[in-house]
Amino acid sequence: MNTSSAHEHRSPMATKNSRRSFLRTGLALGAGSLAAGLVPTGLSTVAGSRGDRLPRGDVAILTFLAAAELVEADLWQQYNELGGVQDQEVPGGTGNAPYTAKLEVLDDDMPQYIHDNTDDEISHFMFINAYLQSRGEEPVNLDPFRTLPSSKATGAQDIGRLTNLMELTVDTSWWTRYRSSNKNPDFGDTFPQAVPDLSTGMFPAIPRNDDDLAPDAHLQAIANTAGFHFAFIEQGGTSLYPTLAQGVTDLEVLRILLSIGPTETMHFQTWQDKAGNAPPLTDPTNGLTFPDLNAPPFGGEDFSTSLIMPEPTIFLKRKFPPVSIIRPTQQAGSIGAVGAAKALTADGLFRGQSPAFFQALMALAVAADAARREMKFDRD
Secondary structure, eight states, X not given: OOOOOTTTTOSSSOOHHHHHHHHHTTSOOOSOOOSGGGSOOOOOOOOOSTTSOOOHHHHHHHHHHHHHHHHHHHHHHHHHHHHSOOSSSSOSOOOOHHHHHHHHHHOTTHHHHHHHHHHHHHHHHHHHHHHHHHTTOOOOOOGGGOOBOOOOSTTOOOOOBSOOOSXXXXXXXXXXXXXXXXXXXXXXXXXXXXXXXGGTSOBOXXXXXXXXXXXXXXXXXXXXXXXXXXXXXXXXXXXXXXXXXXXOOSHHHHHHHHHHHHHHHHHHHHHHHHHTTOOOEEOTTTOOEEOOTTSTTSOSGGGOTTOOSOOOBOBSBTTSOOBOOOSOOOTTSTTSHXXXXXXXHHTTTTTTXXXXXXXXXXXXXXXXXXXXXXXXXXXO
């Protein structure tokens, strides 16, 4: 795989030209390395003036988020190559017409939405890496782990990948979680799966090769799987940013998290809406069944597929009235960096990756979760 030069991503802002260059080299990143020195250790430092080095905890949070955004960029690029808009802004594939047509069953604008989500995630990791460098820190580089195979279907690039979209086990409990009016995962509550089969099997969300383009119901099941996977990925980011923001010390770093995080929420709401349009069917090749989500045991006002706003639910204390919120966000809960890493692993996104990859990812996650905001008060 090609790699870009060490100076290519040192601009403080990612431009469209730099994103195009990045994509043409197979999602490769230049400077830095995922070595032991990249994982922050001493996490207790109070931020000083703007010229000071960042607190170690803030570096750990930004480093994990850069890695997470790199992972997102990798998976979204695969979706875009086969089902999105291929242009000079997000190049890298030639498209797959039959797969794209099945995605458009969920919404006619799916190719554009996939394209824009891809572009957003690339901009996120490039900005965070550039910011880390501007504060004297190492950017994140996952190039050594781009070893997973690409789809062999028409339209996909044949390059090494960080992620595997061909053997997914998708958690669809986000569907019921955001529709609950009396439960919150921050209180330890659990939620049923909207598509039980997806949470127990191993299914492709992109065609593995051109044999997957038929029969018709099989290809539609692949597109349906993608639709639910889109929302699974983006609801994770929706919770991750406000959760990690609670551990930030430097106000500029806090501003970064509070500015990027809401875009993940915009993505999630879009994909939640589209997943509701997935047609009920059973894949004749593997038995994967997508139920009618407007029928029992779901259905009704709270489970209508047209519902895309978070239902008000309990927050902080059960004695308070219900409120519409992002959920979960409890810093000590399961959605921190470690929780996010475990969820992506359980999703099957890293099937085939090396033990070294999992060790590196978990080290970054543990360091990010260990960060705690420190306060400094002047006493006269």
